[in-house]
Structures are given as structure tokens and as C-alpha cells.
Amino acid sequence: MLRYALIFFVIAIVAGLLGFGGIGGAAAGIAQILFYIFLVLLVISLVARLFNRA
Numbered sequence: 001m002l003r004y005a006l007i008f009f010v011i012a013i014v015a016g017l018l019g020f021g022g023i024g025g026a027a028a029g030i031a032q033i034l035f036y037i038f039l040v041l042l043v044i045s046l047v048a049r050l051f052n053r054a
Contacts, residue, residue: 001034001037001038001041002034002035002038004034005031005032005034005035005038006031007031008027008028008030008031008034009027009028009031011023011024011027012024012025012027012028012031015027
């Protein structure tokens with residue numbers, strides 16, 4: 001999931017440099033959503049692993 005967030009981030013940067021602001025903004029929004037989903041899943045995974053050891 002982090003890989004897809006980075007891919008959309010790169011697409012947003014390239015689109016912004018080429019003057020495609022709408023596409024760049026949409027790609028940046030998607031990258032931000034994917035990054036937050038990644039963070040939530042990471043925290044859930046770490047908490048589950050913590051309680052699984054006990």
C-alpha cells in the first residue's frame with residue numbers, strides 16, 4: 001500500500017510540473033488517502049502483534 005501511495009505521489013509531482021493541476025491534485029489526494037490507510041493498518045498490526053505475544 002505504501003508503494004501505491006508513493007507511485008501516486010510521483011504522478012502528482014510529474015503532472016504538476018507539466019501543468020496538469022487537476023490530475024496532480026487528484027493524484028495527491030489519492031496518495032494521501034492511501035498513506036493514511038497504510039498508517040492505520042500499521043498501527044493495528046503493531047497492536048495485534050503486541051497483544052499476541054502475551
